[in-house]
Amino acid sequence: MATLETTETPGEGAGDGVRRRDFINLAAVSFAGVGAATVLLPLINQMNPSADVLALASIEVDLSAIKEGQAIKTIFRKQPLFVRHLTAAEIAAADKVDPSSLRDPQTLEQRTVDGKKQWLITMGVCTHLGCVPLGAGEGEIKGEFGGYFCPCHGSSYDTAARIRKGPAPKNLEVPKYAFKSDTVVQVG
Amino acid sequence: MSFPWANHYAPKHPLMKWIDDRLPLPRLVYNAVGAGYPVPRNLNYFWNFGVLSGAALAIQIVTGIVLAMHYAANGLVAFDSVEHIMRDVNSGWMLRYAHANGASFFFIVVYLHIFRGLFYGSYKAPREMVWLLGLVIFLLMMATAFMGYVLPWGQMSFWGAKVITGLFGAIPVVGTPIQTWLLGGFAPDNAALNRFFSLHYLLPFVIAGVIILHIWALHIPGSSNPTGIDVKGPQDTVPFHPYYTAKDGFGLGVFLILYCAVLFFAPNAMGHPDNYIAANPLSTPAHIVPEWYFWPFYAILRAFTVDFILPAKLWGVIAMFGSIILLFFLPWLDKSPVRSGNYRPAFKKFFWLLVIDVLILGYCGGSPAEEPYVMISQLAAAYYFAHFLIILPIVSRMERPLPLPNSITEAVLEKHGNAAA
Amino acid sequence: MVRPIAFLAGLGFVFVLLFSLVTGAVAYISEPPAKTAEHEFHLHPKEVSFASDGPLGKFDRQQLQRGFQVYKEVCSACHSLHQVAFRDLKDLGFTDAEVKAIAKNWATEVPSINPETGEPATRKGTPADKIPAPYANEVAARAANNNALPPDLSLMAKARHDGGAYIYSLLTGYQDQPAELLKHFPDAKTPASLHYNPYFANLNLAMPPPLAADGQVTYADGTKSTVDQMAKDVSAFLIWTAEPKLEKRHATGIAVLGFLLIATILAYLSYRNIWAGIKH
Incomplete structure (x- = not known):
């Protein structure tokens, strides 16, 4: 039978796998957050007095x-x-x-x-x-x-x-x- | 909005529930780009370009707002104020290069988005309104980009403004008054620069508004997919979030890498050197061209060289505008019931011919107006019009499409080589 | 209704385009466009490399200072550097005191107003001033240069294709008009007031060769000032005036791309993760 979802086979290390996956998603979102925050710096700093x-x-x-x-x-x-x-x-x-x-x-x-x-x-x-x-x-x-x-x-x-x-x-x-x-x- | 099996919004946090009860904004977002929007599971990477276009618009609006804090829309100082941004404003060089190259990348992703729609028949029923609104966005983008290019008040800015408003001068009788009205004078000057700045600031927000309509119209039938067949049941879809948000996140990363590579290491590659010369009303640059994203249309404009009943200039203007206007009629020109080009062998060949044709038009539009480029662009422009106005209607009638899969699920399983036979 | 109208419109456009094509082709064959001297003899800039080239390029500050010296002693007699302020020269490695002295001793003074009488006057430059132009206005510049306008040089390196190499080629490209050119295009003889230079768009340039002899400038750092060296140095200097933030741009770019690369790899892994087990 063909299925669309391949279910996770429960067994040894499955728990570790889930944790590693959560970590990757978290890391990706954190990176995006840090990136977005860094982009704010030049956008804010441009309002400071310019060199002239x-x-x-x-x-x-x-x-x-x-x-x-x-x-x-x-x-x-x-x-x-x-x-x-x-x-x-x-x-x-x-x-x-x-x-x-x-x-x-x-x-x-x-x-x-x-x-x-x-x-x-x-x-x-x-x-x-x-x-x-x-x-x-x-x-x-x-x-x-x-x-x-x-x-x-x-x-x-x-x-x-x-x-x-x-x-x-x-x-x-x-x-x-x-x-x-x-x-x-x-x-x- | 679309399918009965869509997830329903259930606020997890009491605060969200409190807000949602009073202003159902969380619900709206959830249903539009969250887990409440079921999307075909088989979308390929070409479906990333819608979100990327939105990201490009966001980049343009944000960088544009901060640049406007330093730019001065006056013919005497506009050029110097841009150099002031480049030299003296904190991070000004980065913001300006981000904005200038952001325009190019906005067009790159929008062109890919449009050609995706052309290949997969996304303009067909029931998504005609999505297509029409998309074309409105495209026209607004072109107007915004053109006016933005005038603002640095370099040589190409000035002469671009003069030539493009000159197109309106081709209209019989009222042409010259219209051109004078557009410019607020007899040649581009402060009046033109100021109104272009005003509109350049306004139009992106109009675009954002039309994008909301574009997405709204999309959510009525739901997204199309590479097979072009309709969604039949829950097994055909996945929720937008987290599946497509994750995929779009990856796509955005790739987009930003390419964009930043150009921004930081070849920021002037897509611009023209002449725009680093301050506007001079007494001297035209030797080789005057618009920005690269207008080259195909510029080639069509220049391809008409003979007065035939109407003057050649008027033919060029009609054809240039016509080349975009005809896209509005596309849903009714291509009546084939099959959407996806994957199942239309003849259409597919002509589609790739069109892609090559537009690339050739672009190349000719960026080249000097001399032979052989003029002759090539005449042939290429002829194919462009023939493709949409003659070939597509005929092909859609004559062609025998390949057998379609019964469902998206079946197509997916077939791809993975274990179809339930 | 749409399709018959579209069909006719399509035929119309195609017909007019093909008509244009045939007319153009006939004209091209019967009267081939005359070749021009510019078309045949114009040369692309020479191959030359600068320290600032490439994604990791940095300026050679010694060279920039030499180039500034060439600008100051040779070019600045006619060419302005409108976008550059004296204070910017600190970027070249000059100290505050040196910049101040350069500003104060600049050959042209800064236009100002006599505080007593209100008459136009001049004053000594300060670091905050833009480098003053050699001529008060365009009319004065033309009057002093046989009606040719010496262009501002601030952005020259970005206002021409391959700008740095272009400036270098132009400065070292003066030569006698080739006999070959005069044989084929007798009308294209360089007028007496102009100078033949194949790197200039229309081949004939109003500017006489500015770097005429070795040793024209005596470099403070002892570098031998050949014409080639001076041309290269002043080109490097003009690359800096056109894009003073180049080093910052390169450094920021490397950091940004490094960050994006890691972020994108993470985004890809996260995407694969979320889709794991979902056929699509």
């Missing part, structure tokens, strides 16, 4: 034209960067404050480079919701603490760009930077 964007992640700023009391706005990672040349009065005002009384306790020394206390370099991005604070441009209001003032929700920063009043939780971010010479700073 990263290449612009470091800029050099020439400080020679910024006079005492002035500030410039430049662009770092497609965001505003404030470079401010503090006056002696502004430095004194910042130093006068007791850091422990601040929402985000930091001294001006901690926010500048040793021996270059007059150069305050911060991101121009309010730590509340990301607006650009006023105060870097000539004639812009600097808020009641003489630093920066964010018009969106009224955060006021002092002359060390520390948050003093308003909803912002943190001081303006100080990016990583280093002086290449007395007048050139590399940011990023």
Whole structure:
């Protein structure tokens, strides 16, 4: 009699055979799973910044034209960067404050480079919701603490760009930077 | 859906039961591509290409969506944005090569799927609707592929757009206005590039929708099989899962090996070097050809060289579209009650002649428009039309088919050499 | 109804095609198409091998640096390398400082705007910049080159069949027009402003031989700079500019294929397993 199904002959080793077969199916499915998961990596990674964007992640700023009391706005990672040349009065005002009384306790020394206390370099991005604070441009209001003032929700920063009043939780971010010479700073 | 002995969905896990009671999606999947779909047990490897076509579409949609995150559809920057993907975007080169070669492999598996259908008579009653929907998918694929090829805005992109929209210019009276309307200008430019991008993004999802209809229509009569005879009872079928999911898994592995071999080691072999030159409206490439999957149709287009009542250009356009349109009538042109080519000796010979004919057309379509290629493509195009419009209807009437097995089971047992005699 | 109409349509197509065929054949016999000089004398690229060839090919970084030197000292006078940024040169084995110096000292400066006046100006290159083009625009390029446009070279190795060998052949293929050619095609004499080169599609090239003499470039690594060596090096460099991710592609490909091979074997075993005992 012809049949379609050849039944497994029960006997020695049949149990082992079944187990080996299950193992192969499991291995095949696992391999497919690992493969599919690996394919996800490039699909996710492609959304990270591309090489040309990263290449612009470091800029050099020439400080020679910024006079005492002035500030410039430049662009770092497609965001505003404030470079401010503090006056002696502004430095004194910042130093006068007791850091422990601040929402985000930091001294001006901690926010500048040793021996270059007059150069305050911060991101121009309010730590509340990301607006650009006023105060870097000539004639812009600097808020009641003489630093920066964010018009969106009224955060006021002092002359060390520390948050003093308003909803912002943190001081303006100080990016990583280093002086290449007395007048050139590399940011990023 | 199809056979009374199909397995019924019984949720194993309470969560599945909870979902199934409220939205019978698990049931739908189970009945469509799970253990609830009985499939003839005797399918050969040619039946893998349906699933592979679906896999190719999935690859194209996934890679396409991520490429669209970096591509810029503007004539000034499109070419450079593709190079940006190739050089600067993380894994961008892999994604772009995957998409470009994915298109070629999509056509390879779809062509095999179509020729499978042609040989085994899958277009015949009661599966005409499956065939017609398949042809709709094919037309949508061709439109999508053509518009996708325009996007890199290289020389072949630009001139391909110009030549293909120029085909519409062959239509009497309204031709030129239609061409201008399609392009949104007098030559391909930003307007054309943007609308092609928009439609190139849209159409794959339309294709996915028609594929659902294609599979739905297939599940009404159930899958065909190499003998072409109907399923008679439970002994003729096995459940789709795990039997054909396992077989398709293996097929997918082989497909991916071939695809990745090309993707990583010959990614430009199926493309044209001229498309690495930015589009230049003032200079036509010396030898302008479409992508390889359009070559047979391109050969038919160019085969008409003489004005006969109608201008040669119009003949070419009619014939090129006609060569696909006629496939819609195939179920009514071939009236032989026998489906499978295995039992049709005369049909089988003509079928292989058609395969060779289409390969020749493809070769001529990819060659320069000079002799002897033009004459060969004229002969080959003549056979193409004769095959479907003249030979098939006659053969289906005259031919004496071989005796068919009584059932799929009988055919299977016979193959294994122990038929119950 | 379908079949009679189809029959007539089929006859129609076949008739017009055969009519076209006969007309074409008669024309071909009575007036055979004239042979052209391009058809008879154009040559396929020479056989030449590069380290990057083959599925396991890797770039020869020393060679790429030499090729870059040839580009910089010879080609860059007329040809742009629009898609390549200075930062990409780190791939050739240059350090950050070297790349910075190359960018800063590049013969052409990067177009910019005078921050005081807003007038167009130029500035020194930085690693983030694309390599600046020698000409401001196409009109300037044509004006300086007798109305011929020196093409961008970034993708040249992919924009021609067998691109690397093509560039090498073109650079080493300049020669006098063969007497044989002039005998058969007297009209095809190379015009005075062009240069005969059988590896160029239409045989006559506006570019004068760029690599004219041995020693034209003094290689930093001491390699003898014959014309052949320089041509090979710059071809290798242009293969890199066209496909900078080639090595990564090869390495990824080997890993992917290895994985797929094992996965497919497992899938096959699993398939046989599941079908064991089921005749089909």
